[in-house]
Structure formats: structure tokens, C-alpha cells
Amino acid sequence: MKRFDVRTFRLPTKLGEWTASFSDAGLCELRLPGTLLKRGRHPGRVGKSDAGVYPVLKDQEGVAGQVLRDALAARLAGERIDLPWHSFDLSSRPPFFSRAWRALYEIPFGEVRTYGQLAAAAGSPAAVRAAGQACGANPIVLFIPCHRVVASNGPGGFGAGLEWKRRLLELEGRKLDS
């Protein structure tokens, strides 16, 4: 069976240069400026920037590309914009992660949940640590809102750095504290 190819693009925004990857099935990765895909797991982990290696996503890259550009710009401007779940390509991911990401997607704009609540929503109430894993492994930052999950006692962690978690929550009118 032919393996579909993945095309990666840069997306310059008012908040730095993001990176997006598309497979034939849809958006399979969206990461923050200054983060790099760590092979296998932990996309979004901090690493050397690879800005410049990929072409800039242009309007003529197709509907999916335009939709993503517009949605990203809108979100960074504070608008409540979501992308349809079916536009993501989350194939071949471990079962619990898939359920956790789906549960993340269900968290409304501007609201937050704890890792415990996420684990329960994903079907395994005791898998709180795994919930953290799933957040860290989230391939589509922002639109699968792993930034809306905080620890029961504090802010919790964030692969790309807590600065980003705070920034993304502030875009939704939330302060990262408690």
C-alpha cells in the first residue's frame, strides 16, 4: 500500500511562524513557533527552529490551506473559531490518545479542565498521567486545545513552554494561575 506523503508549510502570523503538515487525509500536525517535531512521540517539544526549511503556505495551496490560515489568524485575534474534526488526520495513533484528543476537542473555548477530568472524559478516570502524555503528544496545537488542561493544584506543564500556555489561554480570556 502506498504511503501518503506529508507536505509541510510555514505560516507566518502576528505571533511568530507556525508550521503545518498535511497528509492526503487532512491536517496531521500544527505546531508552535520555535518547536520541532521530536521523532515518534512528543510533537511540539521544544527544539531547534526549522524555520526556513519549508515553503510558506500560500493561498493557492488549496482549500484546506486557506481554511487553516484564516482560522489561525482569527484565533490569534481572539475569535472563537474551530476547525471541523474531520479535517484532522489522526490516523494510527494509540487508542487512549485518540480518545483523549477527541475529549480535548470537546472542551469549549475559554474553559479549562484538569488532567483528571480529561482522563475521565477519555474513558479511563485513573489514567491521569496518561492524560498528560496525550496532551504532550498532541499533534495539532491550538485547535486540539491541550492548553485548556491544567493541573488540579496549579498550571501544569506545557511542552512548548508555559509561556505559550499562558498566551493561548489569554487569547480566550483566561489567566493561567489559580
Add this chain to the structure above:
DNA sequence: ACTGAACTTAAAA
């Protein structure tokens, strides 16, 4: 095949 760590948590020591 095992072990430890990972964006945790609640309860026990």
C-alpha cells in the same frame, strides 16, 4: 522484554 519517565492526582505515611 524490561525499566523509567512523562504537561498528574489523591490518598496514605
Add this chain to the structure above:
DNA sequence: TTTTAAGTTCAGT
């Protein structure tokens, strides 16, 4: 306040 056990996945050995 510190320690521990728990569910899921992956990296390292």
C-alpha cells in the same frame, strides 16, 4: 509535607 500507587505510551537499554 513527602511518598506512593495507579493507567497508558514510548524511549532507552
